[in-house]
Amino acid sequence: MRYPSPVSSLKRLLPIFVLGLLSLPLFAADATVLDAIFAGKRPDETASILVVLHRQADLSGAANIPARAERKQFVYEALRSTADATQRPLLARLAGAGARFQAFYLVNMVAVEADRPLAEELASRDDVALVAANRPVHMPLPQRQEPGIAPLSESAVEASLDIVHAPSVWNLGFTGQGVVVGIADTGVDWEHPALKNRYRGFDGTSVSHDYNWHDSIHTANPGNPCGADSPVPCDDSSHGSHVTGTAVGTDGSDNQIGMAPGARWIACRNMDRGDGTPARYTECFQFFLAPTDSAGAHPRPDLGADVISNSWGCPPSEGCTDPDVLRGVVENTRAAGIFLSIAAGNGGSECSTIDDVPASYEAAFSVGATTLADSIASFSSRGPVTVDGSNRIKPDVVAPGVQIRSSVPGGTYTRFSGTSMATPHVSGAVALVWSAAPWLANRVPETEALLRATAVPLTSDQSCGGIPGSAIPNPVFGWGRIDVFAAVSTALASAGPPAPAPRIRVSRPRPGSRRISPRS
Numbered sequence: 001m002r003y004p005s006p007v008s009s010l011k012r013l014l015p016i017f018v019l020g021l022l023s024l025p026l027f028a029a030d031a032t033v034l035d036a037i038f039a040g041k042r043p044d045e046t047a048s049i050l051v052v053l054h055r056q057a058d059l060s061g062a063a064n065i066p067a068r069a070e071r072k073q074f075v076y077e078a079l080r081s082t083a084d085a086t087q088r089p090l091l092a093r094l095a096g097a098g099a100r101f102q103a104f105y106l107v108n109m110v111a112v113e114a115d116r117p118l119a120e121e122l123a124s125r126d127d128v129a130l131v132a133a134n135r136p137v138h139m140p141l142p143q144r145q146e147p148g149i150a151p152l153s154e155s156a157v158e159a160s161l162d163i164v165h166a167p168s169v170w171n172l173g174f175t176g177q178g179v180v181v182g183i184a185d186t187g188v189d190w191e192h193p194a195l196k197n198r199y200r201g202f203d204g205t206s207v208s209h210d211y212n213w214h215d216s217i218h219t220a221n222p223g224n225p226c227g228a229d230s231p232v233p234c235d236d237s238s239h240g241s242h243v244t245g246t247a248v249g250t251d252g253s254d255n256q257i258g259m260a261p262g263a264r265w266i267a268c269r270n271m272d273r274g275d276g277t278p279a280r281y282t283e284c285f286q287f288f289l290a291p292t293d294s295a296g297a298h299p300r301p302d303l304g305a306d307v308i309s310n311s312w313g314c315p316p317s318e319g320c321t322d323p324d325v326l327r328g329v330v331e332n333t334r335a336a337g338i339f340l341s342i343a344a345g346n347g348g349s350e351c352s353t354i355d356d357v358p359a360s361y362e363a364a365f366s367v368g369a370t371t372l373a374d375s376i377a378s379f380s381s382r383g384p385v386t387v388d389g390s391n392r393i394k395p396d397v398v399a400p401g402v403q404i405r406s407s408v409p410g411g412t413y414t415r416f417s418g419t420s421m422a423t424p425h426v427s428g429a430v431a432l433v434w435s436a437a438p439w440l441a442n443r444v445p446e447t448e449a450l451l452r453a454t455a456v457p458l459t460s461d462q463s464c465g466g467i468p469g470s471a472i473p474n475p476v477f478g479w480g481r482i483d484v485f486a487a488v489s490t491a492l493a494s495a496g497p498p499a500p501a502p503r504i505r506v507s508r509p510r511p512g513s514r515r516i517s518p519r520s
Helices: 007-013 031-037 060-064 068-086 088-096 116-123 159-163 166-170 239-248 278-289 327-335 419-436 444-453 484-494
Strands: 047-053 101-104 109-114 128-133 180-185 213-215 264-269 307-310 339-343 365-370 397-400 404-408 412-416 505-507 515-517
Touching (some): 031 128, 047 116, 047 278, 068 327, 101 278, 109 116, 116 128, 166 419, 213 278, 239 419, 278 327, 307 419, 365 419, 419 484
Parallel strands (some): 180 264, 180 307, 339 365
């Protein structure tokens, strides 16, 4: 459902979250903005709003820190100190008003359940830059396209992995070892045989969910099997387990479904059966920067994710009413040296359908979907991005996203299609590159450039925004379909000594299939 027309004024009036700025321009709350937020509500009803403070952390020094853990620590401390120094008066007022609220530090922001008088008061404060909606976002999730597949009914290596040449990287001894992939999605069935041994919280004997799992769903939905604040990883709709499998999954036998079977995964549930909010998305990004124990305490940036796989979007018509509402979240996470692969969206096949955040952001590495024959998927959203007037070319790259077989809860496998399925191919590709070339880990711009430069160029007869489909890049395929072997080969040839490769065992149980057993 689309907001009434006054919301369009919000997009023009609310500058937000510019990385490196210490303050933001003052926003004088327009009554039409609050009219949109409180439309249809009784005078005594509350709405969930985001209150963004003027002062934001200066992270400009982060780019000069080469080590992964130290860079995350620097960003965490800068963000936390800014929030701690500026939020106290606001939080005291909210506590005095008896309002429910949640404070964030990833951006200097507080989510509040407020009635209209309180919202008006907050918007008028000198320390507040803006007030925006925190409305639930519904993302239609892919449906199973065939019955659940028995575990051993397919070839050892999935066809999509062969297309991007992941097995060739495995045969060099690089399987994603030493890299942690964060899954921001509907949760994960951690006991699935293709996922359990890749979960960072499981050491082969015992399990600990501290620093490895977080649930941002804090209100129970009667129809949700995971409930609220699940203490263990739980997937309420299969989507999260499926993308996790494509990123890192392997059962050590005939189900090699994941790009980086030597990487480890951690996860945060940011959707309630497909329903998210900007606050939930922010909470999960914050967890991946500095994971907490199961009580939500004692954050540790040294245990943060290296890559975050994001197979979701926040459309302005349903939740992100200001197109910049998650920009600071994306930019600050990226500043910590964390790679963000982000689904381009399933709004194709018209031009300029990449219009949802975060895929439309310049700082996002957005991923379109192709068939197994390297044709563009009909549903894959196209560029260029026009929603912000930039006309920037998106997607950045494409990856297989049609009829992708991966893990679903209950120990089975099925096929889904979507840019959601293409995105974890890129997440896993980054894990492979960083395990092979650890000097690139933390260097997000260089890694993005490498993936673009080594992609297989693909062209289209569809021109968009004055950009011909025959150009490279183009608004249909971006720079092309990823080739992770080419990326790794280029990285190894260009700089730094190769990382020591662990021994691996490759066997061929039957012609045309491969089995790889990473040792980590």
